[in-house]
Amino acid sequence: MLSRRIIPCLDVRDGKVVKGVRFRDHVVMGEIVDLALRYRDEGADELVFYDITASPEGRSVDRGWVERVARVIDIPFCVAGGIRSVDEARAVLHAGADKISVNSPALERPALIDELAAAFGVQCVVVGIDSLRDADGAWRVRQYTGDPGKTQALARKTMDWMIEAQQRGAGEIVLNCMGSDGVRQGYDLEQLSKARALCQVPLIASGGAGASEHFREAFTEADVDGALAASVFHSGAIAIPALKHYLHGQGIAVRL
């Protein structure tokens, strides 16, 4: 039986892991390789690294640390950050990343998803979606969220974009619910459930984890394949081994 995945997310800025609240006010959490190894040892199923300022700064991810991580880590990891072309994606994958995640560049040019899927197969291609509910009640996509000064609200509806991304070749969707990100009040189960019904590929919940029950809810109520979190893991508020034992006790398939 396929296990539900617990995925620490490491936001990378200037070669360090950082974390902000509601995507702002970033503080340094530690060194990339140190944190990657710590999470591997604690039983993380996968790691996601977001070079959060790559897209707003118009540059691609720095592949130096990707290679350093690949040498020491024996669990899968995904890299995101300003990947705009097949060549840039290839460099990151050849540096040792298992998957690449595209977000803002795919919004700039959706055909990027098709090109990546054709070059590497859909299993390498993750589409990250930053989503926020607008005053009219609709969820819409945000772009360049790594830099609050550059973040743009798009007319594109989250669910429409998620469907299009799959049609173009996304092998996995990470839905980051910005309204709940960083405030530890739980994942956005309403939005994730809506997304689940429309998502034929693996769906990863992001934004809002504050307690072990939040992970359980995401798995049992929104049926997501994985749950991503950052601050609760970085701060030690939730220890991954304890989380996994709790989930196992709740009848959820996990890797112990």
Add this chain to the structure above:
Amino acid sequence: MSVVLVDAGGTNIGSVRYALQRLGVDAALTADAATIRAADKVILPGVGAAGPGMARLRELGLVELMRSLTQPVLGVCLGMQLLCAHSEEGDTACLGLIPAPVRRFIEAPGLRVPHMGWNQLRAKQPHPLLAGLGDDDQAYFVHSYAVPVGDWSLATSDYGEAFSAVIARDNFHGMQFHPERSAAVGAKLLQNFLKL
């Protein structure tokens, strides 16, 4: 002992190489027929699609060479599928070293494709490649196509139905999951292959 990684363009080659380095083995990355033939162990990594994978082996002139190898060979993920007879992916004739078909997973409610994540391995027949494998051991899979269960299956896994996780015939072996990304379980299985 000399171990070579066949450089057929798969993007996981670096990861497999690092995994071998963690086991103390420095594997050469090569597409040179003489080097491959002379190696003690040959690993065919692979990420991507079957058609381009076979086309690349043909371009490199390695198809007949792969078929002629007598030392232990390990195909990983797509590399395993290329060892089989035929893949539904692009209706591709593969190397035919293990007489198994490769079929696409059928989407069903709750069954997302690709099959992506950690899944349990279950030994089906005893084999040195599975030495020390525990009942709860899991490995990391990422694939949309799979080999059904058959005589060739050493270990299986379940996703909607049972499929082959580890296969073998004679000196040819395959792992559908990524041992290089399967933590201690993957390291153990790679170590087992190095000891064959």
